[in-house]
Amino acid sequence: MQSAEILVTTPAILMACIGVAWGILGGALPGISPSITMALLLPFTYTLEPTSALILLASSYVGAEYGGSIPAILIRTPGTNAAAATVIDGYEMNRQGKAGLALGISLYSGVIGSLFGLLMLVVLSEPLSRVALSFRPPSYFALGILGLSVIVTLSGGSLVKAMIAGIFGLMVATVGTDPVTGGNRFTFGTADLLGGIEPVLIMVGLFAVSELLVQATQKDTTIRVESTARIEFPGWKLARRLLPAQMIGNVVGTFEGVMPGAGGTVASFIAYNEAKRWSRHKDEFGKGSPEGIAAPETANNTVSATAIIPLLAFGIPGSNSTAVLLGGFLIHGITVGPMIFVKSADVVHGLYGGLFVASIAQLIIGIMMMAPCIWLVNRPRAYLNAFIFALIFSGVFSIHQSLFDLSLVLGAGVVGFFMRMLKIPFLPTVLGLVLGYLVESNYRRALVISGGDHSIFLTDPISLGLLVVAALFIAGSLGRTLLETMKSRRTALN
Amino acid sequence: MTRELMGGLLAILLGGGYFAMALQIRASALADTVGPAGLPKVLALLMIFLGLVLSAQALLSGRRKSRPAAEPASAADADADADPGDEIQGGLAGLARAGGLLAIGIGYLLIVRTVGYVPAIAALIVAATLYGGAALSWRVFAIGIAGAVLYYTLFVLMLGIPLPAGHLISLF
Known part of the structure; x- marks a missing residue:
């Protein structure tokens, strides 16, 4: 009820539609991930009221997940990583002259996924957050450590590199004013650094600028979309056939969305495999199966809503996209975590309402955006990148009218470029940056309460439980790495 | 020098520089038991430790790779660290x-x-x-x-x- 009231009294509906349209365009551009699409919007959210700003960001996430399937189906190039599984059967359907139907299945399944994900978000977030209401400073510190541990261990690749990334994020978070004494740290006498480094600047730099720098090293391999396909929705009989695959996508998307570090890509592939396993038409998979599109597209759209659950309930973003969404909350001074349902309930309800509008609007906007998407995908990469570069410069400057911010963004872009070169993941850095204050301030508060006695972290049962889980995650990941190393050595010896 | 080793050395340099700056943070009369420099020092030491681990991993894996390479290296083997999945293309020109x-x-x-x-x-x-x-x-x-x-x-x-x-x- 409150959601409906907010939707009527704020420009939330308009923001949801703009967000979806922007998300579809960004998602359709290969190389532009949902997190980049959202990061490019961040500067615009400064001038908006909080609910509209968050709806704009969250809706663009919803739109991007569908947008990624357009080039996946038409030119065999996924617009987003999460659309990679859609390529398998989507492109086959296109080759069989059924591109319109493939796009229709993707869009329709995306709507089902978004709505189911939203339902899960509404049902699960608040009860989960109640668990966190009994948290004290030691528990908050342990929660921050757990969040970092989970992301570090699930980032994929080298555990050491992910830990370096997380610590680097925590280091950047220490720039500015000390949370307890109010003294300055690492400000180099610059007034611009007194308030610390805003996560939004680092996110835009890491995600968007580094992508442009990486693309500058690559040749333009743009494949022209020749298709004039019109979206065609499945009939009643086909819709019934798609239902089990969509249900699988919903379940997998819910589980993977709630799990930090998993995300839409993993969800899409698991959903695809499970849909194939349970399908009556297994042999059609890989040869243009409609279920092969429905399952991954439902899953990645479900994730776009369920990934927000750990963010709202515990204040921990589980993916790059939700980290950018967290940036939106921080811009408006809203602290995510259990208290958000008490202190900013109107914003949360507005976000639910906005996501509902975005999910439904996706159907119409998806059809309307088809032609602009094809036009945009066909533009030469040089023009597109130049306009994105200019958008970053204009958008970031508009935040504080500061050229110092722009130099920070460029600097973060360079750091991001080298991180990508060294295969160091971004997410632990972003998480370290946004959780740095929570971790340090609660660690020190806990020690003030205990008179400097570290055993407080072990005598507080919640803190103890969370730290044990964090240790298990690290130990499990170390064990897995050791086993893999031993296995590869044995293989090399044989 | 492999990219892994480069990453390890950069981490050590970063940790060292950050530690040196952390030493210059002034203690405040309002400071708690940890103080404003407490966490930065811990982070710096962790970064140096992880840098050392990454460098050691890189050196060990480099030694393992070079062991069976008794036969003369071909031009294709010149860039031992090349990865076909690399996003950044063109080497130094890139x-x-x-x-x-x-x-x-x-x-x-x-x-x-x-x-x-x-x-x-x-x-x-x-x-x-x-x-x-x-x-x-x-x-x-x-x-x-x-x-x-x-x-x-x-x-x-x-x-x-x-x-x-x-x-x-x-x-x-």
């Missing part, structure tokens, strides 16, 4: 290309206060488009100017954000 784009961005920062937003952003679009490989023609300039006007309309006229007018405008 790095230079990325540096060129960065230089365009820095150029914008240097001129925007003087020439103002519209000419500066138009120059940025034109330069980045040409640098991206577009052929030099009147279209590039026309699109650059159109883009600048589009962004001016969006940011200044529609969103009411004051973008730099520039010092040159005061001369007229």
